[in-house]
Amino acid sequence: MQKTSAMWKRLPVLFACLLLSLPVMADDLADGKSHLEKREYAPAFAAFQKSAAQENPEAEYYLGLFYRNGIATVQDNEKAMASFKDAAGHGHLQSQYILGYSYLTGEGAEQDYWSAKHWFEKSANAGYPLSMVQLAFMYDDGVGMKPDRKKALYWFEKAAAAEQPTAMLYLGVFYETGTAVKKDEEIAFHWYKKSAEAGEPRALVRMIQIYENGELGEKPDKAKALKWSEKAENARPEHMKPLIE
Numbered sequence: 001m002q003k004t005s006a007m008w009k010r011l012p013v014l015f016a017c018l019l020l021s022l023p024v025m026a027d028d029l030a031d032g033k034s035h036l037e038k039r040e041y042a043p044a045f046a047a048f049q050k051s052a053a054q055e056n057p058e059a060e061y062y063l064g065l066f067y068r069n070g071i072a073t074v075q076d077n078e079k080a081m082a083s084f085k086d087a088a089g090h091g092h093l094q095s096q097y098i099l100g101y102s103y104l105t106g107e108g109a110e111q112d113y114w115s116a117k118h119w120f121e122k123s124a125n126a127g128y129p130l131s132m133v134q135l136a137f138m139y140d141d142g143v144g145m146k147p148d149r150k151k152a153l154y155w156f157e158k159a160a161a162a163e164q165p166t167a168m169l170y171l172g173v174f175y176e177t178g179t180a181v182k183k184d185e186e187i188a189f190h191w192y193k194k195s196a197e198a199g200e201p202r203a204l205v206r207m208i209q210i211y212e213n214g215e216l217g218e219k220p221d222k223a224k225a226l227k228w229s230e231k232a233e234n235a236r237p238e239h240m241k242p243l244i245e
Helices: 005-037 041-053 057-069 077-089 093-105 113-125 129-141 149-161 165-177 185-197 201-213 222-232
Strands: none
Touching (some): 005 041, 041 057, 057 077, 057 093, 077 093, 093 113, 093 129, 113 129, 129 149, 129 165, 149 165, 165 185, 165 201, 185 201, 201 222
């Protein structure tokens, strides 16, 4: 920024304009959310459009969701991606994650692993746990790059520190199998248990196995196996399969 006298003289006017515009942005966003909660999708969409025109990142994110799903407007992946990019450019972490996931899977965008990694890294470095997990998977599986289990471990650890259940589950797997780390059954059990306590379906399955078979230093215990089975009853069936057989 050039600190010329003319610029500094304009600052009071600039600040006044910003102060006047902020309530409008907030009101439009709040109106959009209020309509959305009531499932009044058309007025919600209109309110988000007004707020997004003022470069409100959360409104831009909502617009992306509306375009992606064809809610109150024609389904349009290009407009959805443009809205997510606007929000991501303004620092909206969830939009950065959605961009990464879209490029990773090819859902709503042309598959592009470099772009997927770019957006996951951007939001992961800003502290978004789901992006940390996706980065870990990319490094673990070698998606668009050579597999790097050490980097996968790093991102699983970062996400687990943020209490992300899937990351805690995979730390259990890494320590149980000795992947990129010294094998340690006690630490593996610790992470499986934390993940299961957070409701991760596959970790719940693993806890049942541990107590049914007497694994990872634990003695067989039918009562504890039953306790974890009861917790697992509401878990999603597609995830109710063993990670390690």
